[in-house]
Amino acid sequence: MIRILVTGGTFDKEYDEISGALYFKETHLAEMLRLGRCRVPAVIETVMLVDSLAMSLADRERVAGRCRNCDESQIVITHGTDTMVETAAVLAGSVTGKTVVLTGAMVPYAFGSSDGLFNLGSALSFVQVLPSGVYIAMNGTHFPWNKVRKNRAAGVFETVDGAQ
Amino acid sequence: MIRILVTGGTFDKEYDEISGALYFKETHLAEMLRLGRCRVPAVIETVMLVDSLAMSLADRERVAGRCRNCDESQIVITHGTDTMVETAAVLAGSVTGKTVVLTGAMVPYAFGSSDGLFNLGSALSFVQVLPSGVYIAMNGTHFPWNKVRKNRAAGVFETVDGAQ
């Protein structure tokens, strides 16, 4: 059984046609698993629905708490990309004996041209085979939490030492 | 470096608006990697574009030959789902020392509601971390080639002994 913790991020943003702004309504994870014909037993839990730039340390610790206290040892977290690395560091400091994979999207799932479905397939796969630890799964690959940064100008994740 | 061998299957089918039939024009793999913002070095090679029900043993052996003779040791094969297991068995008998992951789709990528992008993200992830061997990546998980069958009535892959 895999636990999917939803925290928001670009992944789950939608367009509000009345205000013209982006907002969160509810997570698209169940719909995405259905679209992927995913048959891996998984439980979806919405911890919060926020922009990762608005996440506080307390928010990250709440996510860490859910990782520690849930029954599952394989955990996928959907998260905004801007502070995904910061949350990964908090998790690495307090979650042990579990495989935790954070993923996200550069474009909202609801907008058609999203990388979300690709990333979700990737994260769910990595979490089933990687040893215990905290990882980020983006751009088709996985990074240990302490070997990665987001290159905001390019909109991609890269290893800290630049070696891809 | 990952080699992606394209063989056709539902994955790459398109709708011919003149004849009203489904057909193959060219593979969508490059577009899908772009959509997934995939940054894993990968080379795409179209071996054939056929329905997997129309695949001959010679076709499967041609795919096996490409697996053996290419430089890469991580190989993803896109394949029709109906005879994916048969091709996997042929590969298992002749490809050694490489990780080969077959994947496909239940709905053409071009039709919007496809599982293709999810499966591609999954297959590309598994191929980077699984030990040598031949696997099928569908429905969010991976199966060793000799422990899986397609349940055609349900349209899903399942382990041979029924244990999920």
Added chain:
Amino acid sequence: MIRILVTGGTFDKEYDEISGALYFKETHLAEMLRLGRCRVPAVIETVMLVDSLAMSLADRERVAGRCRNCDESQIVITHGTDTMVETAAVLAGSVTGKTVVLTGAMVPYAFGSSDGLFNLGSALSFVQVLPSGVYIAMNGTHFPWNKVRKNRAAGVFETVDGAQ
């Protein structure tokens, strides 16, 4: 009030992921009107769901009967493109005092790259302003029923005398 008579055609075809064939399940008209935020009072009636190449004269007469016997004087008919002109001729011979606009699609609505939504917006608009008569609305314009043919090689409708 506009009556929308559904007869099938490419418009409403779907992909059966078990058989790999195209088929009819139910009409997408209600969903399309919702997507178009259409607020024109309209009632949707599924008369049949068939390929227009499989339509018999009796089928066309059944459609004509529904046009004559319904209360509305503005009628949109969704129809396969291959024999749309034949049905239009049958309607022209037996429906009087009403504005009837036939439309269709070259690609199923469900497949993403469809012209269906564009054509529906067009047909619903023409039916509100054209005088009594039978018309075909395709390719962004309208044709009187006896001045049009489908160019099957090009997949477009054109005026019989070639004057666009």
Added chain:
Amino acid sequence: MIRILVTGGTFDKEYDEISGALYFKETHLAEMLRLGRCRVPAVIETVMLVDSLAMSLADRERVAGRCRNCDESQIVITHGTDTMVETAAVLAGSVTGKTVVLTGAMVPYAFGSSDGLFNLGSALSFVQVLPSGVYIAMNGTHFPWNKVRKNRAAGVFETVDGAQ
């Protein structure tokens, strides 16, 4: 020949995956006409690409000038919905002898669930058959410029006297 004047609005907004904001890159009109298999001779002219809330009176007069000075007598204008009625009033005061139809979208065309393609099919159809004057085509119908308002709370256009 129809002239399509592009002014921006929700219609043409895109998601900037680096900044996470909505912005204008270029118009999608040509792509939309292609998708609709539109064969009506049409020329697309981008007058500006702005939010209609940011439109000045000078902007509206520039649009009016293009309407007066172009050769075509059938003109479709894509426009943000928030001040579409204001621009229509400016046009009505200075453009004569031409049929001008303004349209827009509640959701960007690029976001999948857009009403844009439906509205474009509608506007292009109305402009070919309505007598000279300035109209708004939204929600599947057309309104004379002085009989319509946008109900911002509901996100729909309605006749001023409430009679639909």
